[in-house]
Amino acid sequence: MSEPMALAFGERQYSLADLDALAEAMAATLRRRGVGPSSRVAVMSSNRPEFVIALQAIWRLGGAAVLLSPAWKQAEVGHALSLTRPMSAVGDHPALAEAMPMLHLDEPIAPGNCPAGPVDPAADAVLVFSSGTTGMPKAVRHTHASLAAAVRQWRGALGLTPADRLQVMTPPSHILGLLNIVTALDTGAWIRLHPRFDIDTMLRHIEADRITLDMAVAPIALALAAHPGLETHDLSSLRYLMWCATPVTASVADAVTARTGVPWVTAYGASELPVITCNDLSAARLDTVGRAVDGVDIRVVDTETGTPLGAGQDGEIQVRSAAAMAGYLPEDATAEAFSDGWYRTGDIGSCDADGYLRITDRAREMxxxxxxxxxxxxxxxxxxxxxxxxxxxxxxxxxxxxxxxxxxxxxxxxxxxxxxxxxxxxxxxxxxxxxxxxxxxxxxxxxxxxxxxxxxxxxxxxxxxxxxxxx
Incomplete structure (x- = not known):
C-alpha cells in the first residue's frame, strides 16, 4: 500500500517520506557549506515545496531559518541581513542572491546522508519579521519550543485532523502562511501550496481537492464576495472559512455565506505570539475575535497604570503563552515588549464576562x-x-x-x-x-x-x- 500524499503543488505530489528524503539531501548540501547547530540561514522563497524542504533541512542541522519576504527589495533585504547576520542563504529570489551566496531552490540536489540529530527546544527555529512603529522591521525569534506550542494551539483552535485538506496562498514568510504549513504537515493533514493568490484557482481547487477549511485575509474575502460565478462552484466540502489578519467586514462575510452557505470563523494572533484567540467553530461571534485558545492567558490592563481591568473595560491587551517569542533582534527592543512576562500586544480592547475579546483600537500605529x-x-x-x-x-x-x-x-x-x-x-x-x-x-x-x-x-x-x- 503506497504512502498517502501530504503536499501538492501543481501536478506534483509529495508524501512525508518524500519530503524527508529531499530535506536530508538539502541538509547534506548545506552542511558542506558550513551550516550546523545555531547557524542562521536566510530563506527568501515563493510558496513552493522547496520552501518546506529548506525549512526541514535547516532544522535537521540544528539551524534557524531567517524568513525574508519575497516582496522585499534590496534595501529591505539588506536591513534584514545586517540585523540577523545569517551565514548561508537558500531561495529563489535575485535580491537575496545579489546580497550573498545563495543555494538556488531550482538547483538539483544530489542525494546525501544527513541523519537528524536531537533538537534543543530552547534553540531558535525561525526568525520572522514584524514592523515596529519606530523604524525598519524587527526580527522575531521563535524557538523550537515556542513554535511547537503555536502549532499545538493552532491545531486545537482549527479542530484540525489528518482528514482535513487545506490550501495555502499566503506568503510563507508571513507567520500565518508559515503556521498553516507547519501545522498541517505536523497534523498529517493534506495541503496544497500555490505560488500566488488567484480567486479562480482558489475556487477551482476547493472543488477539485475537496478542501475542508480555507484561510482568507481581507482581499481574498473581498474577491470571494465579488466573484460573479461563486454559486457555480461546489464548496460543500468546506467546514468553514477562516478570516485572518484584519477585523471582519460583516457585509462581506455575510454576502459570502448567503451565496455559499459556508460559515466564517475569525482568530487573532501576531508574529510575536501567533495564536491568541479563536472563535467557536460551530457558533462564531464575528463581532469579536473569539476567546483565548488553550494554553493562553489574556488580561486587559489600564494603559496608564498597568492595573488589570474588569469585564467590558477597554485597555491594552496583554497575553501570556508558551508560544510567545523568545525576543527581538535588535535585542534592546525586547524589554518593552513584555510586562512581568506578559506580551504587550499594543492593541486596545475588552473581554466580556464570557471571555470573548473585542479589539477596538491600536495603541501602536501599525x-x-x-x-x-x-x-x-x-x-x-x-x-x-x-x-x-x-x-x-x-x-x-x-x-x-x-x-x-x-x-x-x-x-x-x-x-x-x-x-x-x-x-x-x-x-x-x-x-x-x-x-x-x-x-x-x-x-x-x-x-x-x-x-x-x-x-x-x-x-x-x-x-x-x-x-x-x-x-
Whole structure:
C-alpha cells in the first residue's frame, strides 16, 4: 500500500517520506557549506515545496531559518541581513542572491546522508519579521519550543485532523502562511501550496481537492464576495472559512455565506505570539475575535497604570503563552515588549464576562494592508530622503482590503505627489506603497514632537467623505 500524499503543488505530489528524503539531501548540501547547530540561514522563497524542504533541512542541522519576504527589495533585504547576520542563504529570489551566496531552490540536489540529530527546544527555529512603529522591521525569534506550542494551539483552535485538506496562498514568510504549513504537515493533514493568490484557482481547487477549511485575509474575502460565478462552484466540502489578519467586514462575510452557505470563523494572533484567540467553530461571534485558545492567558490592563481591568473595560491587551517569542533582534527592543512576562500586544480592547475579546483600537500605529503590517516610520524614512520633503507623516485610513496608506507631506519646493509615491515604490515592497500623497502646510505634532496621526486620519477621512476620492 503506497504512502498517502501530504503536499501538492501543481501536478506534483509529495508524501512525508518524500519530503524527508529531499530535506536530508538539502541538509547534506548545506552542511558542506558550513551550516550546523545555531547557524542562521536566510530563506527568501515563493510558496513552493522547496520552501518546506529548506525549512526541514535547516532544522535537521540544528539551524534557524531567517524568513525574508519575497516582496522585499534590496534595501529591505539588506536591513534584514545586517540585523540577523545569517551565514548561508537558500531561495529563489535575485535580491537575496545579489546580497550573498545563495543555494538556488531550482538547483538539483544530489542525494546525501544527513541523519537528524536531537533538537534543543530552547534553540531558535525561525526568525520572522514584524514592523515596529519606530523604524525598519524587527526580527522575531521563535524557538523550537515556542513554535511547537503555536502549532499545538493552532491545531486545537482549527479542530484540525489528518482528514482535513487545506490550501495555502499566503506568503510563507508571513507567520500565518508559515503556521498553516507547519501545522498541517505536523497534523498529517493534506495541503496544497500555490505560488500566488488567484480567486479562480482558489475556487477551482476547493472543488477539485475537496478542501475542508480555507484561510482568507481581507482581499481574498473581498474577491470571494465579488466573484460573479461563486454559486457555480461546489464548496460543500468546506467546514468553514477562516478570516485572518484584519477585523471582519460583516457585509462581506455575510454576502459570502448567503451565496455559499459556508460559515466564517475569525482568530487573532501576531508574529510575536501567533495564536491568541479563536472563535467557536460551530457558533462564531464575528463581532469579536473569539476567546483565548488553550494554553493562553489574556488580561486587559489600564494603559496608564498597568492595573488589570474588569469585564467590558477597554485597555491594552496583554497575553501570556508558551508560544510567545523568545525576543527581538535588535535585542534592546525586547524589554518593552513584555510586562512581568506578559506580551504587550499594543492593541486596545475588552473581554466580556464570557471571555470573548473585542479589539477596538491600536495603541501602536501599525497600518494593516492586505494582512501585512506596515510601519509608518519605514515609509517616512524613505520620503525624508527626497530633497523636496521637509516633513512628513504616514497613516492608514479604512479601505475595503484593510487600510490604505496615506502620506501627508510638507515640501520646500514643488514636487508631484505621484513622484513621491514612485520613490517609495522603488525602495520598498509593493504593499508599502502609499495609496495617496497629500501636500500639507504643516504636520500636526505634540510639543514632544510626536505626530498627531489621529488628526491627519480624521482630516483625510473627512475629505474622503466629501470627495469620495479615496477608494
Amino acid at each position: 497600518i494593516k494592508v492586505r494582512g501585512f503590517q506596515v510601519a509608518p516610520a519605514e515609509i517616512e524614512a524613505v520620503l525624508h530622503g527626497h530633497p523636496a520633503v521637509e516633513d512628513c507623516a504616514v497613516f492608514g485610513v479604512p479601505a475595503p482590503d484593510g487600510e490604505a496608506i496615506i502620506a501627508a507631506v510638507r515640501v520646500s519646493s514643488p514636487v508631484e505627489p505621484d513622484d513621491l509615491i514612485t520613490v517609495v515604490a522603488d525602495r520598498l515592497a509593493s504593499y508599502k506603497r502609499p495609496r495617496r500623497v497629500v501636500i500639507v502646510d504643516e504636520i500636526p505634532r505634540l510639543p514632544s514632537g510626536k505626530v498627531l496621526r489621529r488628526v491627519l486620519r480624521e482630516r483625510a477621512m473627512s475629505a474622503c467623505a466629501k470627495s469620495r476620492e479615496i477608494r
